Amino acid sequence: MAKRVAQRVEPMATDTTKDYTVVIGLEVHVQLLTKTKVFCGCVNLFNPENPNVQTCPVCLGMPGVLPVMNREAFRLALKTALALNCRIARFTKWDRKQYYYPDLPKNYQISQYDLPFSHDGWLEVASDEEFSEKRRIGIIRVHLEEDAGKNLHDETGRGTDSRVDLNRAGTPLLEIVSKPDIRSPAEARRYLEELKLLLTYLGVSDCNMQEGSLRCDANINLHLQEGDETIATPIVEVKNLNSFRAVELALQYEVGRQLDEFRSTGHRLGDVPKQTRGWDEKREITFGQRGKEEASDYRYFPDPDLVPVTVSDKLLEEIRGELCELPAARRERFRQQYGLSQYDASVIIDQGRRFADYFERVAQECEDGKQAANWVTQDVLREMNQRKVDIDKFPISADDLAFLLKKISARELTTKSARDVFAELLAGADSGTPPSAGRIDQIINERGLALVSDAGQLEGVITAVIARNEKAANDFRNGKQAAIGRLIGEVMREVKGADPKLVRQMLIEKIVGSEEA
Ligand SMILES: [Zn+2]
Numbered sequence: 258m259a260k261r262v263a264q265r266v267e268p269m270a271t272d273t274t275k276d277y278t279v280v281i282g283l284e285v286h287v288q289l290l291t292k293t294k295v296f297c298g299c300v301n302l303f304n305p306e307n308p309n310v311q312t313c314p315v316c317l318g319m320p321g322v323l324p325v326m327n328r329e330a331f332r333l334a335l336k337t338a339l340a341l342n343c344r345i346a347r348f349t350k351w352d353r354k355q356y357y358y359p360d361l362p363k364n365y366q367i368s369q370y371d372l373p374f375s376h377d378g379w380l381e382v383a384s385d386e387e388f389s390e391k392r393r394i395g396i397i398r399v400h401l402e403e404d405a406g407k408n409l410h411d412e413t414g415r416g417t418d419s420r421v422d423l424n425r426a427g428t429p430l431l432e433i434v435s436k437p438d439i440r441s442p443a444e445a446r447r448y449l450e451e452l453k454l455l456l457t458y459l460g461v462s463d464c465n466m467q468e469g470s471l472r473c474d475a476n477i478n479l480h481l482q483e484g485d486e487t488i489a490t491p492i493v494e495v496k497n498l499n500s501f502r503a504v505e506l507a508l509q510y511e512v513g514r515q516l517d518e519f520r521s522t523g524h525r526l527g528d529v530p531k532q533t534r535g536w537d538e539k540r541e542i543t544f545g546q547r548g549k550e551e552a553s554d555y556r557y558f559p560d561p562d563l564v565p566v567t568v569s570d571k572l573l574e575e576i577r578g579e580l581c582e583l584p585a586a587r588r589e590r591f592r593q594q595y596g597l598s599q600y601d602a603s604v605i606i607d608q609g610r611r612f613a614d615y616f617e618r619v620a621q622e623c624e625d626g627k628q629a630a631n632w633v634t635q636d637v638l639r640e641m642n643q644r645k646v647d648i649d650k651f652p653i654s655a656d657d658l659a660f661l662l663k664k665i666s667a668r669e670l671t672t673k674s675a676r677d678v679f680a681e682l683l684a685g686a687d688s689g690t691p692p693s694a695g696r697i698d699q700i701i702n703e704r705g706l707a708l709v710s711d712a713g714q715l716e717g718v719i720t721a722v723i724a725r726n727e728k729a730a731n732d733f734r735n736g737k738q739a740a741i742g743r744l745i746g747e748v749m750r751e752v753k754g755a756d757p758k759l760v761r762q763m764l765i766e767k768i769v770g771s772e773e774a
Contacts, residue, residue, distance in 0.1 A: 275484040279512055280489075281439035281475060283504075285452060287431045287462045288404060288470040289333045295403050295429035296324030296367060296563075303468045308409075310421035316427035318362035323562050326351075330429035331566065334374060334401045335576050337431060340583055341396050341457055343378030350565040355556045359421050361404035368432075370557040373400035374566070380435075380455070381585055382447045388603045394448055395436030407469075422606060425469075431462075437476065442508035444768040446501045449473060450607070454584050458610050462715040466499055473498050477511050478526065481519065489526040490515045493534045495543055506542055507536045514543065586759045587613060595626025604634045612648045615655045622659030625666050632662060636679060652686035653679070660694045664701075668756060674706040710756040715748070719763050730768050738755060741765065 268702060294301050297315035314322045331605035356643045378396035383389075406426040416632060433452070435533035439445050443538070453464045453471060464471040493511060498504045511534075518524065534543040584606050591602040591613075615637075618752045620629035637658070641651055661678060664670040670678070678700050682692040690696065701707050709715065722744055723730050732740035741764060748760045 277483075277516070278480040279441055279477065280437045280480055281442070281445050281477045281508060282437035283435045283439065283445060283448060284474045284476070285433045285435075286472045286474075286498070287337075287433065287456060287464065288405075289330050289429040289431060290460065291327055291330045291333065291429055292464055293327060294427035295327045295328075295330045295401070297427055299427065301428050302424075303465075303470075304424050305422065308420070308424060311424040312426070317423060318364075324367065324560075326563060326566065330401065331374075332576060333429075333459075334399070334431055335568070335573070336459055336579065337433075337456065337461050338375035338378065338578060339573075340455055340580060341375075341378040341380055341399060341433070343375035343399055345375050345568055346372060347568050348372065348737040349374040349568070351560040352557045353560050354402075358405065358408075359419075360408045360423070360426065362406075362426070364660075366403060366405060367563070368402035368557075369400035369559055373398045374568070375399045376652065380448065380451060382444065382451050383603065384444075386443075388599045388660060389767075392438075392444070394438045397434045397436050399431060399433050402430050402432060404430040426491045442505045442512070445475060445508055446505040449501050449504060454601060454607060454609070458581060460567060466501075473504055475504055475508055477508055477515070479512065479515050479519070488519075490519050491524055491526050491529050492531055493543075494531065495536055496533055496546070497535050499538075503536055503538060506541055510541065510543055538578070549664070591617075591626075595620050595630065597626060597630050599720065601630045601634055604638075605630065608638070615648045615651075618655035618658045619662065622656060623662040623666065625662065628662055628665065629659070632658065636676070640683060653682055653692045657682070657692050657694060657697065661697055663682050664697075668710045670701065670706060670709050671708055671756075674701075674708070674754075677704070677706065705753045707754050708756050709752050709754050710759050712759065714754060715755060715760060718748055718751050719760070719767060722751070723764070725768055733765075733768055750758075 259485065288301075291297075291301050293299060294311075294316055297313050299311045299316055302311060315324055335345065349369065350372050351367050353365040354368045354370070355365045357364050360670050376398045378399065379393045380396060381391045381393050384392045404425050404427065406423035411419060411424060418447045435448065436573075439448055456462045456471075461481055462470055466472070475495045475498060476492055477495065481488045481490065484492040493515070495507045495511060498507055516733050527724075533546045535546050536543055579730050588599075588602045588606045591597050591605065592599060597605075606613050612633075616629060616633045619633060620626040623629055637651065637653075641648065658679075661670075661675055661682075665672055665675050677696055681700050681704075682696065685696065686692055726744055726747070729740045729743050733744075741761065744764050745757060748764070749755050
């Protein structure tokens, strides 16, 4: 579920002017879940314990070797672009991006420059934390490239050598570039959460930020309104953001810093070169790194070792056919099919595909979507968080939960008793008794929780209780509503598990009816 970051006061703003618009564009890099790397046969696996074992002459950049495109990587890339509503180019090629860095042995990265395989898409994002409306964030392009290796620097300060691990070199990497349509740091976080959800639904990436499968750079500037004039501040790129929280905090910080900087220097967009800034997690500030290279600095040119790729109608149709139901569509369907609120549908969908599957199974089996949603978003989610397990490890299966919930709908169990059974099932699971339908019935019997909603079974007791409490019955007849409570209590003590609603109804009918007689 979305974790909210408290809105902080802009730390450095010396001016109280609020008349500005925040303009954010995000560049997201996602590693694809292929078996092998994008231009060679090396295995594609996160393996920091064994550096440089997943390498070959191609990804080590040896002279005379030839790259061959991994068809599976291209298919996953196409799948993602289609899910992001992109237009797919029928002709696409590979370009070399030249730069020198120790983790890039070829001295160039194979990427896509002027003819990316897809462009002009969009992703819908909730407009606020309550999911009241949706905003469409444009996608400029999605292209495929290879990842670089990883430089490992000694951080003890004892001057040990830096090392290079090339296991990652040549991992298929998607670059997803949004339009500068994002209007707040919180919206940037929501965009990333929705994008991650989509990518994991598609199964194209595990999006594990700790392992670097999903990385994000953020471009941000402000449009200040001064009278009739709109002034844009210089664009800053914030790099090395390794969590969604870091993205939100760094962008919040940048808003204040850019306001402050504009007040003191008056610098506008174009006055100074584009700046790259890093994020200091501990101090929660951004810091200047270097001037940003322009595209012309990379001397892009078409890679002569790789043939361009053409995309046929047949391939596109095939991949379109492989697309699963996407999170946004499923959210909408849950709302309509199960009568859920936008909020509940979002809470369920945002937990990921397996959790939504669990909910759907419970809802179908117990035939009550709202009841299933209440239990799954409150009781199940709370227990999962406490136990720090995901839904696959949750002890109570969807079928068993549905079996329990059906007893509430069938008026065999009160909601409160069902919660007691739920708690006892979990306690049992912890001490080695796995939950099951039989176990549910056993708990209900042992604890006498079964709801007696058979009028015939209650009839005699109710008559006897009224006869014993003539005064209370008369008080009720004379309009003293509270008098009925005592009678209900007495019946309930005699018939454990009696349905209180039914008892009340039968008592009233008998007392009022006997007066009429
Ligand atoms: Zn290789």
